[in-house]
Each structure stands twice: as structure tokens, then as C-alpha cells.
Amino acid sequence: MKKYAPIILILALFKFIVQWMGNGNYGFHRDELLHLSVSEHLDWGFMEFPPLIAFLGKLSYWFFDYALLGVRLFPTLAGVAILILCCLMAKELGGGFKAVFLAGICVLAFLPFYRNHTLFQPVAFDQLFWTMGFYFIIRFINSQNKRFLILLGITLGLGLLNKYTMFVWAFGVLIGLFFYQKGNLFKNKWFYISALIALLIFLPNFIWQVQHDFPLLAHLQALNVYQLNDMDPMAFGLGQLDFPFTLIVGLFGLGAMIFGKNLSKYRGVGVGVLVVFCTLWALHSKAYYVFGIYPVLFAAGAVKLEALLLKKPIWMYVIATFVLAPSLYFIPQLTPVLPIEQYVAYKGLKEDKNGRIALTSDYADMFGWEEQVRLVDSVYRALGADEREHCVLWAENYGEAGALKILGKKYGLPDPISRHGTFWTWGYGNKDAKVWISLGNEKPSVEHVFEDVELVKIITHKYAIDEENGIPLYICRKPKVDIEKWWKAYEDHIFD
Secondary structure, three states: OOOOHHHHHHHHHHHHHHHHHHHOOOOOOHHHHHHHHHOOOOOOOOOOOOOHHHHHHHHHHHHHOOOHHHHHHHHHHHHHHHHHHHHHHHHHOOOOHHHHHHHHHHHHHOOHHHHHOOOOOHHHHHHHHHHHHHHHHHHHHHHOOHHHHHHHHHHHHHHHOOOOOHHHHHHHHHHHHHHOHHHHHHHOHHHHHHHHHHHHHHHHHHHHHHHOOOHHHHHHHHHHHHHHOOOOHHHHHHHHOOOHHHHHHHHHHHHHHHHOOOOHHHHHHHHHHHHHHHHHHHOOOOHHHHHHHHHHHHHHHHHHHHHHOOOOOHHHHHHHHHHHHHHHOOHHHOOOOOOHHHHHHHHOOOOOOOOOOOOOHHHHOOOOHHHHHHHHHHHHHHOOHHHHHOEEEEEOOHHHHHHHHHHHHHHOOOOOEEOOOHHHHOOOOOOOOOEEEEEOOOHHHHHHHEEEEEEEEEEOOOOOOHHHOOEEEEEEEEEOOOHHHHHHOOHHHOOO
């Protein structure tokens, strides 16, 4: 192992430095603001996702006080761990130095990982748990040591507390293991002990789902209605073709595990990967849902190529160059390593007639929140002392609410309310409030609730996403509906 450590360390350091350069630029993404918001209401589950991301958000608060660099350190470390595990899997699969090197290069060249390992979202940790799971399966196959089955169970349980796509991973692996020694593993008691450990770790979230009438199902239904049903079924498969060089290495790995002789004892892993891929495709998933399978494919592909090129080892370095070099130019599009003015010049973007510049949705979603919070604070401070004491901040969506909740801390703003997703579960605040400051809610919505509605400003931002441009800020007084009944009546629409 010592001879591989220097190259793994160098590749991991490169990964860390690039991610770190992007972590502090622009601002929080709306999803990050939600994940940090739920960390202030720790529970065993939330309306949109399991609880692990909230726990990690709480750690980021304890260690870094919600500093952008500190919050994004967590997904970056997950990405670095994925690279290291990919290299270690190449070694475990029988690869030498060049296979380990190429496996790490593939992780560096796989562009979506830069985006996934920047944002504080469950995605990075989902990919990490998938990769860890494959690693422990390979270690067990090589050693027959029950310790790796126990670690597999722990990984599965924690993965389920992070993102429910871990169920799909587990399903694929379960099917794949029938192809390992003709399913002999299913006669091993430690396999079932491992499954029991996973179940016990996941049990608190399952109980939470039961107690809350399975909000997961409502969220999945809304996801299907508003996003997945409208997706072109071919988009999932075609999305994998966006990264052809790493895909080729991955396909070599898949073929080697399923059909090859040298890696035949890992056929169950290859079949598991294929089942996961096909299942997610059949479910009309987004292309990135499946990216967690790639590290094990990169490792197997690197080992296969090393074997094929045993007599021409220089070609391994040529392949590594061809895999990595084309990706370097595109890194600024996936993680914000460039200041915004340099990024605009790099992309050749121009202002439209309204003075706005259209960024990618991820980047656009990192702008405008600070300005919104600053404006709300100025309106809040302009109120009289009595009105400030009895004031409610009402945000239309979880991005605006998250901004007021997290970024508003430094201004001393009260916690906001919102009827969107998990925020709805935290209630409507003071129903007898004398004044409500409404952010993002359209005129018909506020006029339905209040008699006295005053428009303060229409908020725009040069870089912000369309959804957060042209949004109104109102001061509202004299509710004309029963706030408690109005809030309760919205329960079926919180994911709209």
C-alpha cells in the first residue's frame, strides 16, 4: 500500500484544492439554505429528505457558524473520500500503480462531481455511501472477513438516513449478489446480521415516516408531477454520454466484471451496477441520480485497461491525459473557481435589455439572497418597536425562507415562516401579529389574507434565477382570514 500512497495523496490534494477554490465564491444555493435551516430543527426526518443532512448542517454551525467555506467543506471531503476509495478499489481489484493512477484521474475528470462536491446537498454523501458500499463488498469478496459485511450494513443504514435512493442501490446489490458464488452469500448469517444493523440504523426515520403519514410518498408524487413525468425517457441514458471519455473507461470496467475472466469473481458487483442503472432509468430518474455507480466502474475499467496494455504501459498515461485534459476547461462551469466577472467573460455572456445576465440555474441560484435579506431587514428596522415585536416574516418558497433564517441571523431578524415543504411543519408563528412582511408572495396571495397591503419594492438582481427576479416585497396588516385555518388548509399543497 505504501507505494500507492503518494499518487493517491497527490490526486486527492488536487481534488481538494480545486473544490476549495470554488467553495467560497458567489453565495449559498437555495437548497443549501434549506438544508441549513432544517439543522435548527433536528428530527429523525423531514418532508423532503432523511435526517443526516440536518445533522451535518448542525456540525457546520458548531464548527464554522454557517460560513460558506465551512459548510461546503463537508461535500468536498466526501468527494475527496470518493477519489481515495476509487483508487483503493482499483488496488483491491488487482490493479497496479497505473490502474490506481487512472482510477483517480477518472474521478478528477468526471465533471459532474465538481458540482456535486461543491453544494451542501445529500447528493455528495449519497455517492460516498454507494462507493463505500461497493468497496466493502469487494473487500469481503477478497478476504471473506465478516468485518466488511458489518461495515456494509453500517454504510447501508447511514446511506438510508441520507437519501432514499440508497434503497435502489441496495436492491441492485441484492440482485447482483445472486451472481456471486451462485448466491452462496445468502447462506451466511453475517449477511443477515449486516442487514439487521442497517435496519436498526434506519428504523428511527421509518418510525418518523409512519408518525407523519409517510410524507416521502407525497414528495415523490409531487416530484413526478412537476419534474420527472415531463422528462424525456431518453434523457437519462443520453445524459451519460455527456462525458464520453470517463464513460468509456467505465464501460470497460462494467464489461470486465460481467463478462471478463480476470474480474469474474466480481460479477455480482457488475450485475448490481447494471440493475441500479436500469432501475433508475425505468423510474424516469434524473441522470445524476446514478453517478454514484461510476467510481467502482472507473476502478474496474482502469484495472482492465492496465491488463490489456501490460506490454505498452506508456499508453496508460496517454489514456489518462486524454481523459483528464478535455475536462479541465469546463471545471469553472461546474464549481465557481472564477469570480463572477471572470466567469461571465469566460462564457462570453451578455446583458439582456433589462441588464440581466443568464447564468446556469445552479449559479443563478447562488445570487440575490443577501440582497433580499438586507431589504427585508431595512423594512423591519423601519417599523416601530411595538410592530417589530409583533412582526411575522412570510416567505413564499424555501429558498427565500432559508435566506431569511440563515443569512438573517447576522441582522437579528426573527425566524421566517413559509408554507413551502418542511417550513410548513414549523407553523405560522404569531397569528396575532400586527404586521407581516411578505417576501415573494404574489399580490393575489397576500390580498386573500390581508385587508391592508402595501407594496414596498419589486426585487430584481442582475445574476439571480428568473424565479427570484421581479418578486414583490409587501407590508401587510389586518388579516381577514383565520390564520390557523388558512395555514392548515394548505397542507396538501406544500410541495406545489
